[in-house]
Amino acid sequence: MQDITLELTKELVARPSITPRDEGCQEIVAETLSGVGFAAESMCFGDVDNLWLRRNTVAPLLVFAGHTDVVPTGPLDKWRFDPFVPTEHDGYLYGRGAADMKASIAAFVTAVTRFIEACPEHRGSIALLLTSDEEGPAVDGTKKVVDKLSSRGEGIDYCIVGEPSSELELGDTIKIGRRGSLLGRLVIHGIRGHVAYPHQADNPIHRCLPILNQLAGTAWDEGSDEFPPTTFQVTDITTVDSAENVVPGEVCINFNFRHSTVSTADVLMARVEEVLNEHNVRFELEWKVSGSPFVTKNGQLIDIVSRAIAEEIGINTVPSTSGGTSDGRFIAPTGAQVVELGPVNKTIHKTNECIALEAPGQLSNIYYRILVGLLT
Ligand SMILES: [Zn+2]
Numbered sequence: 001m002q003d004i005t006l007e008l009t010k011e012l013v014a015r016p017s018i019t020p021r022d023e024g025c026q027e028i029v030a031e032t033l034s035g036v037g038f039a040a041e042s043m044c045f046g047d048v049d050n051l052w053l054r055r056n057t058v059a060p061l062l063v064f065a066g067h068t069d070v071v072p073t074g075p076l077d078k079w080r081f082d083p084f085v086p087t088e089h090d091g092y093l094y095g096r097g098a099a100d101m102k103a104s105i106a107a108f109v110t111a112v113t114r115f116i117e118a119c120p121e122h123r124g125s126i127a128l129l130l131t132s133d134e135e136g137p138a139v140d141g142t143k144k145v146v147d148k149l150s151s152r153g154e155g156i157d158y159c160i161v162g163e164p165s166s167e168l169e170l171g172d173t174i175k176i177g178r179r180g181s182l183l184g185r186l187v188i189h190g191i192r193g194h195v196a197y198p199h200q201a202d203n204p205i206h207r208c209l210p211i212l213n214q215l216a217g218t219a220w221d222e223g224s225d226e227f228p229p230t231t232f233q234v235t236d237i238t239t240v241d242s243a244e245n246v247v248p249g250e251v252c253i254n255f256n257f258r259h260s261t262v263s264t265a266d267v268l269m270a271r272v273e274e275v276l277n278e279h280n281v282r283f284e285l286e287w288k289v290s291g292s293p294f295v296t297k298n299g300q301l302i303d304i305v306s307r308a309i310a311e312e313i314g315i316n317t318v319p320s321t322s323g324g325t326s327d328g329r330f331i332a333p334t335g336a337q338v339v340e341l342g343p344v345n346k347t348i349h350k351t352n353e354c355i356a357l358e359a360p361g362q363l364s365n366i367y368y369r370i371l372v373g374l375l376t
Pocket residue numbers: 067100101134163164
């Protein structure tokens with residue numbers, strides 16, 4: 001039997017939708033689902049295409065969320081096959097976006113279609129939220145769509161994000177939350193001067209070292225049941241107009257916190273400023289919250305997803321909050337239960353991205369079981 005989810009995955013991979021382009025992927029999905037009662041609403045913000053597809057208007061609403069854009073290919077000569085010519089080889093489908101996350105989108109479509117054919121009178125509503133701005137700045141994508149939905153009172157109860165959450169085997173890991181990401185840019189001022197006359201200068205590098213040492217050695221929290229402890233990492237140290245015989249006038253330091261819900265961004269900012277004040281330095285500090293932490297506590301969605309994986313694959317999944325941030329961060333604050341479940345992430349963003357040939361079909365079956373669990 002032809003595997004319809006694998007075929008649809010290939011059709012999507014053949015579209016070179018390098019972020020923020022969509023290249024007609026959303027149209028393929030909209031066309032397929034309009035046949036089973038979905039109303040399509042495209043929401044374009046800036047040069048980003050977003051698509052909101054919804055069937056029925058009653059609660060509870062289950063949303064499948066994902067992105068049609070992919071990261072750039074990198075050097076083409078390092079690929080075994082053209083990244084936009086989906087190619088089957090040795091049990092795998094090769095192509096950019098195969099795992100992140102066009103197989104998931106194909107699986108959304110085939111799971112939903114089969115479910116509606118089997119249970120046309122299901123309870124609640126089903127929606128798909130697709131963006132072409134997940135791999136880029138993520139400004140005009142899911143965030144704006146969620147804002148628009150909220151402004152007109154469209155509440156999401158459950159959300160499955162199709163990001164490749166699995167580590168070694170499909171379904172072995174689901175993400176039930178993500179850490180927050182907080183960026184800091186610190187400038188420490190000194191007095192510029194000749195290295196041979198240090199008493200006439202004030203070296204800001206010397207001043208920043210004990211401070212960074214203290215920040216790097218601080219235990220910010222102990223984490224929680226769901227989250228590992230908060231971490232602090234310096235990502236860059238630079239000076240301006242440096243020369244071998246000059247003590248620089250200032251030093252710029254970039255750093256990043258990955259934090260749990262135990263330490264809020266506000267608490268971390270205040271604690272860093274406290275340390276700087278203790279050291280009596282002249283400084284400027286800018287902050288950027290690039291993602292707030294979120295977590296879905298144990299509940300109905302996690303139970304149903306775990307059971308669907310156990311029944312389809314025969315393994316017990318592990319709920320995790322590790323890894324970078326995802327578009328789930330925009331959906332969880334609306335009060336929705338959010339779980340990320342998708343293919344094995346071993347090759348994502350790499351050359352020769354690939355997915356096991358049976359994975360799209362299996363993923364479709366898992367999503368199908370989740371639909372049955374929540375909406376029948
Ligand atoms: Zn992704």
